[in-house]
Amino acid sequence: MSEEASDRDVVIIGAGVVGAAIARELSRFELGCTMVEAGPDVGAGTSKANTALLHTGFDAKPGTLEARLVRRGHELLSEYAPRVGIPLQRTGALLVAWNEEQRGAFPAIVERANANGYTAIGEVDRDELYRREPHLGPGAHGALDVPDEGIVCAFTPPLAYATEASLAGCELLLRTPVIGLERLEGGGFRVETPSGHLKARYLVNAAGLRGDELDRMLGHSTFTVTPRRGELIVFDKLALPLLDHILLAVPTGTTKGVLLSPTVYGNVLLGPTAENIDDKSDTSSTSAGLAFLRSEAERVLPELLDYEVTAVYVGLRAATEHDDYQLTIHAPEGYACVGGIRSTGLSASLAIAEHVRTELAAAGLRLEPKQELPDVQMPNIGEQLPRPYAERARIAANPDYGRIVCFCERVTRGEIRDALAGPLPAVDLDGLRRRTRVLMGRCQGFYCGAEVRALLAAERA
Amino acid sequence: MTDVVVVGGGPAGLACAIELRRRGAREVLVVDRETQAGGIPRHSAHQGFGLRDLRRVMSGPRYARRYVELAREEGVDLLEETMVTGWSAAGGLEVTSPAGREGLRAPAVVLATGCRERPRSARLVPGSRPDGVMTTATLQQLVLQGLPVGSRALVVGAEHVSFSAVLTLAHAGAEVVAMTTELRRDQTLALFRAGAALRYRFPLLTRTAVAGIRGRSRVDEVELLDLESRRTRLIACDTVVFTADWIPDHELAVMGGLELDPGTLGPRADTGLRTTRPGVFAAGNVLHGAEPADIAALSGRHAAGSVARWLAGDGAWPAAVPIECAPPLHWISPNAIGPNAQSPPRGHFLLRSRDFARRAALEIHQDGRLLWSGSARLTPGRSTRLPRGWLSAVDVGAGPVQVSTRSRLTPSRRLT
Numbered sequence: 001m002s003e004e005a006s007d008r009d010v011v012i013i014g015a016g017v018v019g020a021a022i023a024r025e026l027s028r029f030e031l032g033c034t035m036v037e038a039g040p041d042v043g044a045g046t047s048k049a050n051t052a053l054l055h056t057g058f059d060a061k062p063g064t065l066e067a068r069l070v071r072r073g074h075e076l077l078s079e080y081a082p083r084v085g086i087p088l089q090r091t092g093a094l095l096v097a098w099n100e101e102q103r104g105a106f107p108a109i110v111e112r113a114n115a116n117g118y119t120a121i122g123e124v125d126r127d128e129l130y131r132r133e134p135h136l137g138p139g140a141h142g143a144l145d146v147p148d149e150g151i152v153c154a155f156t157p158p159l160a161y162a163t164e165a166s167l168a169g170c171e172l173l174l175r176t177p178v179i180g181l182e183r184l185e186g187g188g189f190r191v192e193t194p195s196g197h198l199k200a201r202y203l204v205n206a207a208g209l210r211g212d213e214l215d216r217m218l219g220h221s222t223f224t225v226t227p228r229r230g231e232l233i234v235f236d237k238l239a240l241p242l243l244d245h246i247l248l249a250v251p252t253g254t255t256k257g258v259l260l261s262p263t264v265y266g267n268v269l270l271g272p273t274a275e276n277i278d279d280k281s282d283t284s285s286t287s288a289g290l291a292f293l294r295s296e297a298e299r300v301l302p303e304l305l306d307y308e309v310t311a312v313y314v315g316l317r318a319a320t321e322h323d324d325y326q327l328t329i330h331a332p333e334g335y336a337c338v339g340g341i342r343s344t345g346l347s348a349s350l351a352i353a354e355h356v357r358t359e360l361a362a363a364g365l366r367l368e369p370k371q372e373l374p375d376v377q378m379p380n381i382g383e384q385l386p387r388p389y390a391e392r393a394r395i396a397a398n399p400d401y402g403r404i405v406c407f408c409e410r411v412t413r414g415e416i417r418d419a420l421a422g423p424l425p426a427v428d429l430d431g432l433r434r435r436t437r438v439l440m441g442r443c444q445g446f447y448c449g450a451e452v453r454a455l456l457a458a459e460r461a
Numbered sequence: 462m463t464d465v466v467v468v469g470g471g472p473a474g475l476a477c478a479i480e481l482r483r484r485g486a487r488e489v490l491v492v493d494r495e496t497q498a499g500g501i502p503r504h505s506a507h508q509g510f511g512l513r514d515l516r517r518v519m520s521g522p523r524y525a526r527r528y529v530e531l532a533r534e535e536g537v538d539l540l541e542e543t544m545v546t547g548w549s550a551a552g553g554l555e556v557t558s559p560a561g562r563e564g565l566r567a568p569a570v571v572l573a574t575g576c577r578e579r580p581r582s583a584r585l586v587p588g589s590r591p592d593g594v595m596t597t598a599t600l601q602q603l604v605l606q607g608l609p610v611g612s613r614a615l616v617v618g619a620e621h622v623s624f625s626a627v628l629t630l631a632h633a634g635a636e637v638v639a640m641t642t643e644l645r646r647d648q649t650l651a652l653f654r655a656g657a658a659l660r661y662r663f664p665l666l667t668r669t670a671v672a673g674i675r676g677r678s679r680v681d682e683v684e685l686l687d688l689e690s691r692r693t694r695l696i697a698c699d700t701v702v703f704t705a706d707w708i709p710d711h712e713l714a715v716m717g718g719l720e721l722d723p724g725t726l727g728p729r730a731d732t733g734l735r736t737t738r739p740g741v742f743a744a745g746n747v748l749h750g751a752e753p754a755d756i757a758a759l760s761g762r763h764a765a766g767s768v769a770r771w772l773a774g775d776g777a778w779p780a781a782v783p784i785e786c787a788p789p790l791h792w793i794s795p796n797a798i799g800p801n802a803q804s805p806p807r808g809h810f811l812l813r814s815r816d817f818a819r820r821a822a823l824e825i826h827q828d829g830r831l832l833w834s835g836s837a838r839l840t841p842g843r844s845t846r847l848p849r850g851w852l853s854a855v856d857v858g859a860g861p862v863q864v865s866t867r868s869r870l871t872p873s874r875r876l877t
Contacts, residue, residue, distance in 0.1 A: 444580035450602030
């Protein structure tokens with residue numbers, strides 16, 4: 001990067017699931033795009049630590065942009081995921097009432113879903129609920145069935161989007177935090193980073209937790225991000241037979257509550273907590289948070305507590321003082337602020353990108369479709385389809401797919417090798433985890449921790 | 462036709478396979494998922510292996526190699542880098558290796574999959590998630606591979622293996638800032654403790670829990686909670702080693718529909734190490750939290766006798782009556798009794814307690830009938846031997862056998 005650096009048509013700040021989706025969308029057109037990311041990898045911030053649900057948006061506030069984009073995003077991701085190999089399962093959700101007061105809230109929830117254009121929601125009685133989820137704790141009064149809610153891999157989408165963008169010519173600058181932003185006389189923006197600056201005709205702010213800070217650098221102050229910490233517990237795969245659906249709580253005024261869900265990797269997920277904090281980097285779990293989650297599980301799915309805990313993780317939602325996304329297109333200047341994308345960001349990502357593209361075009365960005373687009377196929381890290389270790393033909397073609405390195409998650413040497421190569425290679429253990437599931441299992445490295453570190457070190461030497 | 466598939470090529474699996482060959486089994490196949498068989502001792506670079514089973518003392522890696530050599534000498538088929546990933550609907554084993562994906566069938570299967578230490582997450586230790594947090598096994602492997610392990614380590618746990626971690630850390634040039642245990646005192650041998658304390662000079666913090674881990678990319682400090690005063694304090698370190706707190710690697714057992722014992726969390730096994738699934742045996746540390754390698758090996762050797770009888774027998778799988786433990790007793794192994802008062806491995810049961818007692822009065826009942834009473838010293842994390850003289854009095858057709866302490870244990874407070 002230097003003073004003479006050529007102008008980019010678009011600079012996208014932030015390579016989380018939202019930024020990467022926008023980069024992918026814009027890279028389908030004849031544009032010079034650059035995506036800058038403060039962290040060492042794509043999708044390594046909030047995008048990696050959420051509930052990994054595919055929301056229908058049935059419970060969104062009708063009329064909001066979030067309601068519209070989650071609904072559209074559900075449709076787009078449901079089509080995109082199987083095409084590129086993103087694990088996704090339509091498990092359906094059951095929103096369980098634990099008393100008559102909660103059950104009394106059902107009509108309003110159904111009405112809201114209908115207002116959001118979602119009509120497949122319906123009530124199931126107590127007997128039917130226990131027939132569907134026999135391990136549910138005692139005392140449930142009934143449930144709302146939301147058959148189109150699903151679970152999705154949270155790790156693969158940003159990687160798939162960024163890989164596709166990258167192969168289509170979008171430049172990706174990692175470890176490049178933005179430290180200054182200014183509007184240039186005569187249009188465009190100057191994006192300052194520790195290693196130089198970039199010039200852009202159009203600017204997209206998808207900086208997540210830091211979105212408000214960047215917005216202020218350009219003189220706007222319409223929202224403030226207050227990180228909302230969510231702690232989650234992942235239970236052992238052996239607990240998976242305990243439930244088939246996502247089990248939701250009846251929302252209160254302030255929170256959607258704690259949910260239980262199968263994961264696409266075959267675990268059971270419990271969480272999140274919801275706690276507003278000050279520090280945008282504090283992803284620490286707390287003893288109070290973990291105790292609260294366990295008390296919720298004891299009520300909803302008591303047998304779960306007999307199983308081992310595989311992992312604990314914490315995500316920070318980019319919550320604001322507003323109850324909608326803070327997605328504003330400043331048309332005259334060519335600036336798209338994509339702020340306040342909360343827990344629904346993964347579900348809505350492709351729709352947000354579509355929306356931003358349309359709005360930027362309306363603001364004057366010329367979009368000329370590229371003749372050829374990359375055909376991206378991501379490695380399958382979900383359990384619904386066969387993994388490489390179970391694929392006869394694959395092992396026959398390359399014995400490295402028969403060399404299981406991570407026993408708990410059945411990750412082979414071939415997959416690790418692939419993740420360390422390719423257009424978007426893993427650069428650290430965390431990146432390797434998200435691309436392959438290595439070290440994410442019940443032993444947390446007891447068996448393969450040293451070997452995986454050695455493989456990574458050898459690759460980077 | 463394979464007679465026996467042994468899953469796991471550590472001391473228990475290899476000793477079982479060797480003994481089976483010596484008893485005349487034709488085709489004995491051991492599959493091990495690691496690139497080299499030999500099990501956990503491969504990583505334990507200190508002396509002290511082999512006393513009870515091979516009648517000589519050697520280092521862990523030497524001991525592991527010796528078992529692999531013996532297995533090959535005895536004509537055991539040994540497949541390394543081969544993992545059993547599950548059971549087929551027809552009752553066989555599904556196996557992945559560089560040679561391909563295949564199914565294995567045999568009239569007898571021995572599970573010898575060992576155990577592992579619970580990692581930080583399973584212990585629900587809150588805080589940030591920096592690098593530098595590991596179990597003893599990972600520590601030992603990192604050191605063997607010449608990879609860095611940090612310079613100031615906190616060792617969580619005070620059992621034998623915790624002191625083994627101290628030796629490994631010393632070997633890697635790391636200082637031990639402290640060792641912690643939530644219990645009133647350590648759970649190792651006085652000689653071992655005194656030796657380590659004298660040589661490496663670190664404080665042993667009893668009644669102390671790890672309340673949090675702090676640090677961004679690497680561990681900076683650990684929050685310790687004094688369980689008596691409820692006061693917390695911070696201790697600076699860059700490495701945290703979570704030791705002991707074992708759990709059997711019971712995944713295959715559960716997937717195969719074997720009943721688990723609620724105490725050991727390993728498959729329920731009778732004194733002949735028969736599980737609740739016909740044709741499936743279990744040996745070594747998959748049965749319970751870690752015992753030393755030689756004891757695991759002798760458990761494997763013991764199972765071989767039952768396997769040989771099964772292969773020669775009429776196909777009937779004997780019924781067994783379970784043995785249950787009442788708190789503060791934690792588990793007993795074996796935890797079922799089959800016919801003919803068959804002896805457990807090494808002629809005695811292993812009994813574990815969650816609390817200390819210098820002289821606990823123990824009783825064994827069946828349906829209210831006293832079978833045995835006696836006394837024993839109990840130390841958490843260490844096994845107490847329970848004799849088997851009462852076995853012939855057990856009615857295999859009656860209710861569960863119950864092991865309990867006669868009265869409440871003397872509060873451990875007075876015993877420290």
